[in-house]
Amino acid sequence: MIEIKGLGKAFGERCILKDISVDIKEGELFSVIGPSGTGKSTFIKCIIRLLRPDAGSIMVDGQEIATTGSEFQLAKVRRKFGYLFQEGALFDSLTVMENVAFGLKYLTDLPKSDYPRIVKEKLALVGLEDVEHLKPSELSVGMKKRVSLARSIAAEPKYILYDEPTTGLDPVTTGMVKDLITDMRAKLGVTSVVVTHDLKLALEISSRVAMLYEGAFVEVGEPAKFRQSENKEVREFMEISDLSRK
Amino acid sequence: MKYCLTEKIGGGVMSLAQALGQTTLMFRSVVFWFFRSRLEVSETVKQCVKIGVDSVTVTALTSFFTGMVLSLQTGYSSRNLFNEPLYIGTMVAFSMVKELGPVLTSVVVAGRAGAVVTAEIGTMRVTDQIDALYTLGTNPTRHLLVPRYIAFMITLPLLTVLADFLGIAGGAIVGVVKLGIPTSVFMNDIYTYLEISDFMHGFLKTFFFAFMIATVSCHKGMHTKGGAEGVGKATTEAVVASMVLVMVLDYFISALLVAVGI
Numbered sequence: 053m054i055e056i057k058g059l060g061k062a063f064g065e066r067c068i069l070k071d072i073s074v075d076i077k078e079g080e081l082f083s084v085i086g087p088s089g090t091g092k093s094t095f096i097k098c099i100i101r102l103l104r105p106d107a108g109s110i111m112v113d114g115q116e117i118a119t120t121g122s123e124f125q126l127a128k129v130r131r132k133f134g135y136l137f138q139e140g141a142l143f144d145s146l147t148v149m150e151n152v153a154f155g156l157k158y159l160t161d162l163p164k165s166d167y168p169r170i171v172k173e174k175l176a177l178v179g180l181e182d183v184e185h186l187k188p189s190e191l192s193v194g195m196k197k198r199v200s201l202a203r204s205i206a207a208e209p210k211y212i213l214y215d216e217p218t219t220g221l222d223p224v225t226t227g228m229v230k231d232l233i234t235d236m237r238a239k240l241g242v243t244s245v246v247v248t249h250d251l252k253l254a255l256e257i258s259s260r261v262a263m264l265y266e267g268a269f270v271e272v273g274e275p276a277k278f279r280q281s282e283n284k285e286v287r288e289f290m291e292i293s294d295l296s297r298k
Numbered sequence: 299m300k301y302c303l304t305e306k307i308g309g310g311v312m313s314l315a316q317a318l319g320q321t322t323l324m325f326r327s328v329v330f331w332f333f334r335s336r337l338e339v340s341e342t343v344k345q346c347v348k349i350g351v352d353s354v355t356v357t358a359l360t361s362f363f364t365g366m367v368l369s370l371q372t373g374y375s376s377r378n379l380f381n382e383p384l385y386i387g388t389m390v391a392f393s394m395v396k397e398l399g400p401v402l403t404s405v406v407v408a409g410r411a412g413a414v415v416t417a418e419i420g421t422m423r424v425t426d427q428i429d430a431l432y433t434l435g436t437n438p439t440r441h442l443l444v445p446r447y448i449a450f451m452i453t454l455p456l457l458t459v460l461a462d463f464l465g466i467a468g469g470a471i472v473g474v475v476k477l478g479i480p481t482s483v484f485m486n487d488i489y490t491y492l493e494i495s496d497f498m499h500g501f502l503k504t505f506f507f508a509f510m511i512a513t514v515s516c517h518k519g520m521h522t523k524g525g526a527e528g529v530g531k532a533t534t535e536a537v538v539a540s541m542v543l544v545m546v547l548d549y550f551i552s553a554l555l556v557a558v559g560i
Contacts, residue, residue: 141426158435
């Protein structure tokens, strides 16, 4: 379980997150929506301490990570997470096989001989075949994102953080990623946090949705409740999203 | 106007203080991971090849021709002054092993390998690959910086030994072929006057240069901002800073070594 209390983060004088409190329960699929530039990526980067919060507390399975200075404690907590980066963040110098297997070396005790099998399995899960020998520069944007997704699930983490998982993908791949996110939760019981500006995706897959606006959650609730929200910002965002779909 | 000047000086001092603080923290982290984790052997070997082996050709050519021109210039100057080229072997060997070998090699490595290291790490920084390392169970210092520090510390001294040897060889060829000095005389001039401490003077300096180039290149890479433009800027800054610092450090380390009798 991830317990966030009073989370605050600023860059210089620009306050990005203000006093955010939320509990993300085991097995939940929690989505954070909001327009671009509202601090969604900052929020999930704080959860895994890629960014150090200025205020508040983040407990992951009872371990405080917002304030700890211990590299080893942080590494121990980060082992529980998979992270899908917005642009993929694949290592340019490595092949697809080496990229997907990278985490297996550090996050698991599996023998090296198992890596090719696991990599092929994970790549098949994201709909890719015979790409193991390619370098990231030889892949399309959508393929990069899928390889990145395969890398983040390779070590079968307890929590997966998705940063704009469908941005830049075609509708078919978007559907595939959407199914994969829900499958990970249904089959493996993975707890997921998705940040996206795709309201339709968030409402379809999530168990709870939060709207981030000007650094704070202005609405948090189940999709059905969220659709009925009277909050001005939520209504505006839903209207804009509906219009953009027409 | 006064305010702008004060602001600029203050900003410069603040940036320098910030860079020194960041460098100190980075070095502390390098030491921590060097002693607390298993060495990434394959990555270290890969970096030794990138930084050292790939710099062999350019180092060899630079030092060989430097030795040749050194021999030519001192030979003709000596001939003008004394009517014959005297102590050319001694001059070339002293210059190469004490100064030109270490300094030229360091400048070449800073320009070639230092730029590669900054550009590589900088690109990883602006494309979230550094953050990805954290999420995949390792630490960027352990995976990227420690192997590069070790590679610089191993390969730069070795490249310097090669540069010393080739510089003297180049000088010997010009001395024998162009200036007509017998090989035995050229070599005798070296054996008679050159001592092991002279070689050590230059050799020891390269460890300081290697450490400095590694620190500047890694620091600039790790703090790159602003996409492709930022990577280009960081790389240029790293090369310029490394080259200038090699020259500055050369004087102070030489003075220190002379003071302790090396």
